Amino acid sequence: MGAYLVRRFSLMLLTLFGISVIIFVMLRLVPGNIADILFDSAGLINPAEKVQIERELGLDRPIPLQYAGWIGGLLEGDLGYSYVSERPALEEIARRVPITAKLAGLALLFSVLLGVPFGVISAVKQDSGLDYLLRVVSLCGLSMPAFWLGLLVLMGFVAEFGTIPIYTETPKSLLDALLIYSVPAAVVGFRSSALIMRLTRSSMLEVLRQDYVRTARAKGASETAVNYHHALRNAILPVITVIGIEAAFLIGGLIVTETVFNIPGVARFLVEAIRWRDYPIVQNLVLFIAVIVVVANFIVDLLYGVLDPRIKYAD
Amino acid sequence: MYDVDYDVELIKAGAGVRGGWGRLRFLARRHPLGAAGGAIMALFVLTALFAGFITVYDPLTTNASLSLAPPSGAHWLGADFMGRDVYSRIVYGARISLAVGIGSTLLGCAFGVVLGLASGYLGGWVDLVVQRLVDILQALPLLVMALVMAASLGPSLGNTIIAIAIPLIPYVARVIRSNTLALREMPFVEAAEAIGMSELRIALRHVLPNTLAPLIVLATAQLGSAILTEASLSFLGLGIPEPHPSWGRMLSESAAEYVRTAPWLVVFPGIAISLVVVGTNLLGDAVRDLLDPRQRS
Numbered sequence: 262m263g264a265y266l267v268r269r270f271s272l273m274l275l276t277l278f279g280i281s282v283i284i285f286v287m288l289r290l291v292p293g294n295i296a297d298i299l300f301d302s303a304g305l306i307n308p309a310e311k312v313q314i315e316r317e318l319g320l321d322r323p324i325p326l327q328y329a330g331w332i333g334g335l336l337e338g339d340l341g342y343s344y345v346s347e348r349p350a351l352e353e354i355a356r357r358v359p360i361t362a363k364l365a366g367l368a369l370l371f372s373v374l375l376g377v378p379f380g381v382i383s384a385v386k387q388d389s390g391l392d393y394l395l396r397v398v399s400l401c402g403l404s405m406p407a408f409w410l411g412l413l414v415l416m417g418f419v420a421e422f423g424t425i426p427i428y429t430e431t432p433k434s435l436l437d438a439l440l441i442y443s444v445p446a447a448v449v450g451f452r453s454s455a456l457i458m459r460l461t462r463s464s465m466l467e468v469l470r471q472d473y474v475r476t477a478r479a480k481g482a483s484e485t486a487v488n489y490h491h492a493l494r495n496a497i498l499p500v501i502t503v504i505g506i507e508a509a510f511l512i513g514g515l516i517v518t519e520t521v522f523n524i525p526g527v528a529r530f531l532v533e534a535i536r537w538r539d540y541p542i543v544q545n546l547v548l549f550i551a552v553i554v555v556v557a558n559f560i561v562d563l564l565y566g567v568l569d570p571r572i573k574y575a576d
Numbered sequence: 577m578y579d580v581d582y583d584v585e586l587i588k589a590g591a592g593v594r595g596g597w598g599r600l601r602f603l604a605r606r607h608p609l610g611a612a613g614g615a616i617m618a619l620f621v622l623t624a625l626f627a628g629f630i631t632v633y634d635p636l637t638t639n640a641s642l643s644l645a646p647p648s649g650a651h652w653l654g655a656d657f658m659g660r661d662v663y664s665r666i667v668y669g670a671r672i673s674l675a676v677g678i679g680s681t682l683l684g685c686a687f688g689v690v691l692g693l694a695s696g697y698l699g700g701w702v703d704l705v706v707q708r709l710v711d712i713l714q715a716l717p718l719l720v721m722a723l724v725m726a727a728s729l730g731p732s733l734g735n736t737i738i739a740i741a742i743p744l745i746p747y748v749a750r751v752i753r754s755n756t757l758a759l760r761e762m763p764f765v766e767a768a769e770a771i772g773m774s775e776l777r778i779a780l781r782h783v784l785p786n787t788l789a790p791l792i793v794l795a796t797a798q799l800g801s802a803i804l805t806e807a808s809l810s811f812l813g814l815g816i817p818e819p820h821p822s823w824g825r826m827l828s829e830s831a832a833e834y835v836r837t838a839p840w841l842v843v844f845p846g847i848a849i850s851l852v853v854v855g856t857n858l859l860g861d862a863v864r865d866l867l868d869p870r871q872r873s
Contacts, residue, residue, distance in 0.1 A: 280715055287725065290729075403857060406850070513717045
């Protein structure tokens with residue numbers, strides 16, 4: 262186990278190093294940098310001023326030097342300064358993380374609470390009307406773009422209440438706070454719950470055909486005990502893998518949903534930073550997302566060993 | 577004792593099915609949902625191909641007097657802010673979705689197949705390097721990767737196709753590699769080696785054709801995801817540039833304002849995207865059942 266952890270951890274670091282290089286180089290291939298944008302938007306015409314801006318931002322240095330500067334700073338906890346707000350990138354990112362973290366946590370909770378039980382029901386009642394209904398709903402969930410679902414929800418709010426839930430940092434009441442976060446989280450979570458439901462269903466169907474499930478029924482265990490105690494416990498393993506992958510899936514949903522609901526989280530911030538060629542923000546945020554995805558998958562791998570005693574990590 | 581009507585059973589199993597149409601009818605009866613998906617996709621492709629024949633208005637022509645006109649007899653699905661006919665834009669938008677969906681899937685599959693085949697068949701350091709590359713590409717969510725790529729390459733149809741194709745490569749490479757690893761141990765590969773065939777020839781003539789079934793399953797599944805990613809990129813303003821009628825672009829950020837004033841601008845492009853993705857998902861499930869019975873749901 263110890264050797265496995267060391268190997269897995271070094272692979273993780275290698276992957277993150279690779280991502281940092283790719284992102285850094287990709288961003289510098291972008292036609293036009295922040296100096297061009299500032300130059301155009303400020304209506305400047307003197308090329309010397311553009312050179313001056315580039316020098317101030319360190320964009321005139323060779324790319325390997327710029328990269329070394331970034332990684333060196335990162336190791337010391339210095340993420341650089343946002344080109345747009347000129348405030349420390351760490352501060353800009355850190356104040357937005359809690360908003361997105363709350364949304365992501367709620368969305369994940371929503372998707373598991375909805376996906377797993379409905380997946381079980383769909384499998385237990387295979388080929389019934391309810392099963393077909395649930396399958397159609399999950400298919401819709403997978404096929405609808407998250408931003409469109411968000412817009413439809415906003416439309417529903419307009420029709421019902423004449424207004425839409427607007428994000429505010431100081432909600433008036435607990436109900437307001439709940440509405441601000443839970444509506445977009447449900448939109449993001451609905452799509453993920455569809456994926457979890459489909460997987461729980463197929464995994465349960467496989468397990469329900471096993472001999473030990475028949476044995477449990479034969480010895481007189483109740484249907485609930487058979488379904489939830491015997492079958493689900495073994496069917497949940499592949500579902501947990503997907504919940505690990507969900508981390509990546511959720512971020513995609515959050516990017517568009519934060520944009521639709523105008524929520525100032527990190528996901529929307531990434532899109533804004535990409536548009537403004539705000540390199541320090543984009544490269545740090547993308548690396549941050551990669552860390553979350555890689556760590557989530559690492560935790561899932563470790564959970565395997567805990568949940569399924571048959572899995573042993575070879576040293 | 578059970579009475580078995582062998583004639584009925586034989587017909588059910590597809591005996592006596594003749595010709596292309598007969599086979600198609602048999603498959604449609606056997607996989608009704610897949611047939612529905614196939615029908616949606618056929619409609620989608622025909623709409624894209626014959627867009628000029630089924631529309632009256634030009635999708636790019638603006639008309640200030642029609643700005644935000646609601647659906648009517650003349651403009652079935654209404655008009656947008658610039659007075660452009662929404663129906664025409666949706667019909668022509670099918671071309672963009674089809675081009676991006678097929679283009680990026682084919683491009684992603686082509687590179688994925690080469691990497692996967694090389695990685696699985698050659699092994700050694702090639703495998704090591706390719707696997708690390710795949711790890712790196714898979715550590716970022718599809719949309720984030722596509723966003724960075726799209727921003728790096730600049731907004732255009734070709735660049736959007738490339739931006740979506742690159743994140744698809746690792747998925748294809750993984751599947752092809754694992755299939756190649758299994759195929760490499762098969763007796764027919766050993767036989768080909770024994771008669772002195774070159775490695776490249778074995779990989780291309782014997783291993784590659786046997787990886788086609790999982791590749792087709794994966795490609796059908798990825799088609800929907802490519803179309804959704806294009807819609808998301810264009811929605812965020814980093815995909816297909818104006819004035820091209822992309823479904824995602826039609827729902828761009830200003831759509832949140834139209835939720836109150838012009839809901840038809842929000843509803844119809846979304847239906848188009850969802851319908852096509854439902855089609856690819858249904859077709860994908862049926863193709864998987866047909867070509868990869870072990871994964872049957």
